[in-house]
Amino acid sequence: MNRSGQQVLRMLALVPYLQGNEGVPVAEVAREFGVTPAQIRADLRLLMFTGVGEYAGELIDVDLGALDADDVVYIRDAEFMQRPLRLTPAEGIALIVALRTLRDSATGAQLAIVDSALAKLESAVGGEVEAPVGVHLDEDDESIRATIVDATAAGRRLRLEYVGAARDERTVREVDPRRVFVEQGRRYLEAWCLRARDLRFFRFDRVVSAQATGESVEDRAVAPRALGDGLFTVGDDAASAVLDLDPAAHWLIEYYPVDELAAPEPGDGRRRVRLFASDLDWIRRLVLRNAGTVHVVEPSSLREDVALWARSALAAYDDDDPITQE
Secondary structure, three states, rough: OHHHHHHHHHHHHHHHHHHHOOOOOOOHHHHHHHOHHHHHHHHHHOOOOOOOOOOOEEEEEEEEHHHHHHOOEEEEEHHHHHHHOOOOHHHHHHHHEEEEEEEOOOHHHHHHHHHHHHHHHHHHHHHHHHOOOOOOOOOOHHHHHHHHHHHHHHHEEEEEEOOOOOOOOEEEEEEEEEEEEEEEOOEEEEEEOOOOOOEEEEEEEHHHEEEEEEOOOOOOOOOOEEEEEHHHOOOOEEEEEEEEEEEOOHHHHHOOOOOOOOOOOOOOOOEEEEEEOOHHHHHHHHHHHHOOOOEEOOHHHHHHHHHHHHHHHOOOOOOOOOOOOO
């Protein structure tokens, strides 16, 4: 879901939450919704243009004096949002799927809240659902996940050891977490990277270690950004290679930036792609790691390089002298 859609859903939840928590500090609201205080302030200013009409008393009113002077939130004229929410079966199932996805990224007290909401939804929708709804997410380390989620909720800086997708390099960097979300079956952390001095996205399954530093995150005014903006960007200087993928290697299409080309032999199960990366050395390592299922079509220099490395590796097993083998 894009940023605009997420903001709409958050604002729909904000109103009843604020109605039941008058005078709540902005920082507490931000922690509750997993965003920055600056984002909550932006949401509140947008809420002031929302209502059942266009005149005073018909629009939601936010006490800007209390917001600016005391950093607390009071809202008025939002009683129209107290009507009971009625869901269609399809809407209920969609919420169940969303909550089960959220549950896989929750820890501690959050689990109890999600489980309680799930139980109520499943009870209400259960008669309309013929089969259980399952959600599959890529595996990642449970302890790392808990550290990231807890630090994000508490507004604490993280030190990550991370393996990048473009260069396959392991780096250590400190980040200020902003939110945790799921995209296409994978968990991501959106954070301000102190090393890059910019917003970045970190895939959970590429995080080798995570540690909270104890420092509070800095509240930065960062323009909204889509997921793809924080990942490897295919620019004019990007390296590329044409590869034939056996069925066992089709997962690469979803995992790395590629352009899919016409199949070499229709019906044989292979798929031809142009794969992009920061350099050809990284592509060579990728092909060797998936030997037998990924085949280099072009450039010829890469195909020859892969063959040379493969022969060198096989030669190491041809030495019959166990003393000299390493």
